[in-house]
Amino acid sequence: DNIPYTATMVPVIIEMSRDPTLALPIAPLAWALAWGADIGGNGTLIGSSANIVVASLAHQAGYSITFRSFFKVGFPNMLISTLFANIYLLVVYVAIGEGIPGAVGHSLYAYEHGIVDGEAGGGGMQ
Numbered sequence: 001d002n003i004p005y006t007a008t009m010v011p012v013i014i015e016m017s018r019d020p021t022l023a024l025p026i027a028p029l030a031w032a033l034a035w036g037a038d039i040g041g042n043g044t045l046i047g048s049s050a051n052i053v054v055a056s057l058a059h060q061a062g063y064s065i066t067f068r069s070f071f072k073v074g075f076p077n078m079l080i081s082t083l084f085a086n087i088y089l090l091v092v093y094v095a096i097g098e099g100i101p102g103a104v105g106h107s108l109y110a111y112e113h114g115i116v117d118g119e120a121g122g123g124g125m126q
Contacts, residue, residue, distance in 0.1 A: 002037040002038070002040065002041050002047075002048065003037075005037060006033060006034070006037040009033055010033070013026065013029040013030060013033055014026070016029060017029060025093065027093065028089050028092075028093040031089060032085075032089060035082075035085040035089075036082075036085075039078055039081045039082050039085060040078065040082070042074050042077060042078045042081065043071070043074050043075045043077075043078035043079075044067065044070065044071055044074060044075065045065065045066075045067045045070040045071070045074070046067070047074075047078075051070065051074075055070070
């Protein structure tokens with residue numbers, strides 16, 4: 001399932017955002033992880049436990065959903081959904097990202113060390 005992967009990756013993206021050499025903002029990383037885990041499971045029959053449950057229920061009702069038949073529909077839909085999620089992230093966090101909390105320049109490192117717009121000082125975590 002995608003939940004253990006997501007739970008494992010949360011500390012990784014937190015550390016990526018805390019790294020002063022990367023200075024990556026946390027919000028787009030978190031959204032990309034969430035959407036990737038959610039949307040990515042829609043590509044194949046075994047990509048999500050919900051897909052397996054639906055296939056089982058369909059089988060009980062006399063309908064057959066094979067891996068191949070699911071893949072023919074699910075994979076293109078997953079690719080299109082992933083494309084739109086990427087476009088959204090690029091628009092929100094890159095094109096119009098200034099002033100959005102968690103956008104460009106708002107890494108956890110900068111927040112924890114009180115760096116605002118490249119200058120030290122200010123709030124940070126107390």
